[in-house]
Amino acid sequence: MFKIFTNLFTKNSTKTIEKIQQVVDYIKDSSRPEVKEIKKLRALQKGTPEFNSIKKQLPLILWNFTTDGKRRIKNIIQSTGYIYYDIDNNLDFQFNKNYFTAYWKSVSSTGYGCLVKVSGVNKNNFKEAFTDIAGQLNIPFDYKAGDMVRANILSYDPNVYYNPNAHTFDCTCYSSVDNADVKKNHHSISKDILFNSYIWNGENTPIRYDNLQEKIAEKDRVYDENGVCDLKDGKLYYSSVVIPKTIKEGQRNHILSNIAIKIIALNPELQDNRLFGFISKINSSCCIVPMKNDEIQTICSTVLGKRSEFIPYNNAARRFLFDPQKQFQKGEKQKLAITYLNKCRGEEKKQLISHAFSDLLSECRKFKIKDILEETKVSPTTINKYLPIILIEEYRNEIEGIQQFFNAKKQIQKLVTVPA
Template sequence: MSYQENKTDTTINICRSITSRNVIHSVKDLEGFIKLIKSSKRPEYKFIEKLRNLDRKSPEFDKIKKTKIPCAVLHFNYSQGIIRSTNTQHSTGYLYFDIDNVSESLKQELDCNEYVAAYWKSVSDTGFGLAVRVLGITLDNYLNVCKYIRGILKLPIDTNAHSIDRLTVISYDPDAVYKPESTIIDVSTINLSNTMIPSMHSKTLTESFFRNTINNRDYFSLGIHCDGKITLRYNNLDEVTENLNFQYDSNGVHDCGKDKINYHGTFLNKGIKNGNREKVLGLHAKSIMHLNPSLSKLLLHQYISRINILKLKEPLDYKEVDSIVNKAYHNQENFTPHYNKSKRFFFKDITLTPVEKSKKCLEVLNEERRQKTQEKKNMISKIFCNWDCHKDGEITPKKVIELGNGILKKTLVYNYFKDNKEDVPNCQ
């Protein structure tokens, strides 16, 4: 039976292993697939447990993964009892993605992402597999849909894990998550050839701070929203923090203290005056192109033209704008971003409003001030205890301030003398 483009069948076929694509079983939908992943009663469970204790580069690891554990293809099902591209029958309505990351922050992202229909730990226990619901996927648009949806998900997806009949080794994860109410992504009415950004020039990412994270986040999808509209990134904070392990306090706040997270960002205020218009707008264009490498030259030109009118007191003429866009677009590899911004506080609850975040920050800062004030009071108390009237003479606030080496401020010292009269050394 040939492929039927306009029909969806949620059945997921399961084959014996990577090396044997004969269908041995099927589950009726994604929920059934997740139940299978959560089951420890499967015959191959013992092999999965053994595999997770082996060196990933060892021959035994490779043998178990390829020959002992069943596999599936989540996005299509197949006829004639064998999984191969020529037997592709129907779309399942699902699309599978792979992530080589198991951080707690990523798990929170997967929980909150409205498009993620299910996710589970990989068979090697070093990453996640995930599925989304898709309407309108076909054999012809499969790869473009994968790129399009990577842009929607905004997750560090493995961009090499896409092919029509690519097998997924069926893992074991008792904590696998199934979300029946996830949002369906409808690509049936979208002209993907128009909404996807044309292939970019090759670019070498040599900046040390970048740490190759741009590749993990799909270099060619950054800056594209799910409806095909531009939603630009103005900083790379997501990349800089993606592998950090935040320790949240009881209020859900992670305080970096003095070790703030430095990152690259760009922003323009209104009313940019003559004299440095070209320089300011040119630097902004280069930063935008660096942070959103999927932008086409046309989209960049539209954006910079709009900024030219809205932000500059006297807009540049068309030729000057055109020159700025050309330089930003064609010389991306020569642009070196700088860590010009920093962030101290991070929040476990990503739905907090700015006011709620400010309130939590103030609680931390006020407690920090109280601690610093107490340390200074302890310092004054120590000076009192060590005061030698015969050697040092009569104690005064001015002398205590001098002994504080710039740490003790006048108001604090005078108030301490006033509030702790019984502790002031009596040198008379």
């Protein structure tokens, strides 16, 4: 059951589509009233005011979970039986058609939307299932799309692919604990002698817990005057092993197997006895009720028997890279990252206000700051901070034309009194 919303501003669903076949038919239906607008949008530059204005008016769908009609986690009823992935700005992705129930061109026609069929997904294990399945299928997904109740635009694609017999991913084995909780409850491997004491191959080479440095070396990067490379939307994705400090009895087999797979993927030449010793140490140190040795042996034997099948998959991301020559301490990196994030958020809000102001002007009717607030949903303080700057930067020479529509004397006065 899929919940449909008229547009971005609709708080409650206005329609329900029962079956995936019906949704697929809807995506390829050229008689839909909004298809004309989608075609118009595709002819525009992505991110422009007109593009965004059209996008906001298109119908949305909740792919991952059905709700009681609202788009909130607390209103979730159950999984739809599918997980949705965005593949942005990539038309070259090769889909393994045995594993995808459907895929279609995105609303901007610069990427894809796609669905995989799942069973056993719930609110607690969704994030883990989302990330692991993406890794197995090598999907270069948008992390933002991993929101359980994220609504996506119902695109139009007459050539949408649909395979009702695609593979179903069984997710009952995934942890009943949210990944966020696991990450709060994990060892700092870089400081943990317990795990760093494990070396392998007789050459004093430590086990790899991630391939971050390898990925950094492959990435084109330019550091600014502060020694920071802000990748923004082009984040660096890499594979990382997370070891919980405590593992509950019902989660032991899954978590230890998952760790063993990731360790082998990152260390393909790891000796069998080293893997057994490593997983045994985690078992005895982290499991509230440790598993028996023969159970650990079974886990390791199963993983080692398939070692050639495992490759590192991305389950972690970095937006900021730091110049190694600067030798920043951890606290310094955190402060710099916060500074850059705050600056970026400010620019995003400024852009949002600018687009809303432009949209309101285009309607050729009188409007006030309260109308901008309604459009943007940002705080009055943020409006007051950025609107004068926008007026000065973008509308300095159009003040007379603006005054007949925009009735905000203080902002107009600031614009007029600033020297040219």
